[in-house]
Amino acid sequence: MRRGVLPVVGSLITQAQRPECRLRPILLEPSIRTFDRRVRGQEITDIGRRGKRVMIHLGNQDVIVIEPRMTGLVLLADPPGPEHLRLRLTLTGGQNEQLLFWDRRGLGTVRLLSADEVQVKVDDKLGPDALLVTHTELKEKLKTSRREIKVALLDQSVVAGIGNLYAAEILFLSGIDPRTNCDCLTGPQWKRIQTATHAVLQEAIEHEGSTLSDGTYRNALNGEGGYQNYHRVYDRVDQLCIRCKKGRIRRIVQAQRSTFFCPKCQQRRGLHHTIRTI
DNA sequence: CATATGTCCTGAGAGC
């Protein structure tokens, strides 16, 4: 998303408005009147990212923080449909006329924050970025946690940027059962999680994300992503595991969210050991 | 404090 909207760097915002929408409005902070007044005339100086949030930096040091959640899209092109348009920034001085936030479910949020507020309301709440996190950081943060590793990887205060789909893919590459408690993981396993995290996310970014069967996710030009064609476990219930070619992908629920994994090559260690000990 | 659960929304697809 960040890469997709990078072309608006250097443009000026001439107006911010909430398009007509019969649906419940998304969370917008501050209210549109104040928001519009504060962004009018500001130059977009940079597009950044904190975890899964897109950060639009303005000339006066304010930042528009967009949190797309499940179905939010940041678009330069026309949206997938006329409904669900939540915010329009009219632009001038560049190649793009507008930057849109479109969100079918409406769970996403847009906030305009000062630099100080970004620190307190965004940065302080997030762990190290998933693309930069070290295995030592992961281990130190979680080695005494009793939570299941899949659930812990989704906690943005532990590590920022891993979503449900990617947590499943990461643990498959790591060869670790998603139900394993964090306090049972070994040093080499933490290392594998780190390596897999970088590999999966890097790969997904290169393919511009995953457009799932519901077709919701789009890049900034309303085009589909390509990473769905490379999913190893996500949404592949009952399919033969591509690695061991023996196990069939299982779907379980952890913390109210789907997890996909291969029961054959993602096994919890220690079973034999336990039996021997007994 | 750490961890678990319910909730905010709309829409698509499965099953009857």
Added chain:
DNA sequence: TGCTCTCAGGACATAT
């Protein structure tokens, strides 16, 4: 066809 049910790349308030 039309209905109900379940589920969806998430995060947070509240309960335990």
